[in-house]
Amino acid sequence: MPRDPLLAAATLIGFLEAGIREILVGVDTGPVKKYAIIVNDVLLEHGVVGDEAEFAERMCRLYSHANPRRMIIRVGVEGRGAEDLALELKARCPGIIVELTSEHGTTRRRERRFPPAGLRSACPEPLDRDAEAAVMIALKPGLRLEQP
Numbered sequence: 001m002p003r004d005p006l007l008a009a010a011t012l013i014g015f016l017e018a019g020i021r022e023i024l025v026g027v028d029t030g031p032v033k034k035y036a037i038i039v040n041d042v043l044l045e046h047g048v049v050g051d052e053a054e055f056a057e058r059m060c061r062l063y064s065h066a067n068p069r070r071m072i073i074r075v076g077v078e079g080r081g082a083e084d085l086a087l088e089l090k091a092r093c094p095g096i097i098v099e100l101t102s103e104h105g106t107t108r109r110r111e112r113r114f115p116p117a118g119l120r121s122a123c124p125e126p127l128d129r130d131a132e133a134a135v136m137i138a139l140k141p142g143l144r145l146e147q148p
Contacts, residue, residue, distance in 0.1 A: 020068040026138025029079025036134035076103035101142030
C-alpha cells in the first residue's frame, strides 16, 4: 500500500469500484491556492497547493498510480499565476487533461446546497469557502490546454 494517503485512498476506491473512471482536480487560485480531488464522484482530499512544482509532481504520481480512464485538472483563471500553474501541470504530466476554468459562480452562496448532488465526501475535516470553490471548479468544464 502506498505511503501517501491520497494514493492509498485512490487504490481502495479503484479496488472497490472495479477501476477508476475519472479523477477531477479543481484549483481555486485565490490569494492562497486551494485544491480539491474527486475520484469516481468521491471527494477524497482538499488542501493548500503550496509549492506548485511539488503539487504537479504529486498529481503525476496520482495519475500514474491510480491509472484512471481520464484525469482532468481544472485551474480557476481569475487568480494570480493561474496560467503558469496550468502550464506547469501540462508540461510535467502529459497524459493529464488540463483546463482553464472560469471561477464565476464557484463561491457558495447561502442558497446553494453543498456538496452538490451526486458527490460524496470522504474528508473528515470541513471545507472552507476556497476549498468548496475548488470542488465547484473541478466540476465545471473549462478550456482545454493543448501540449505546449
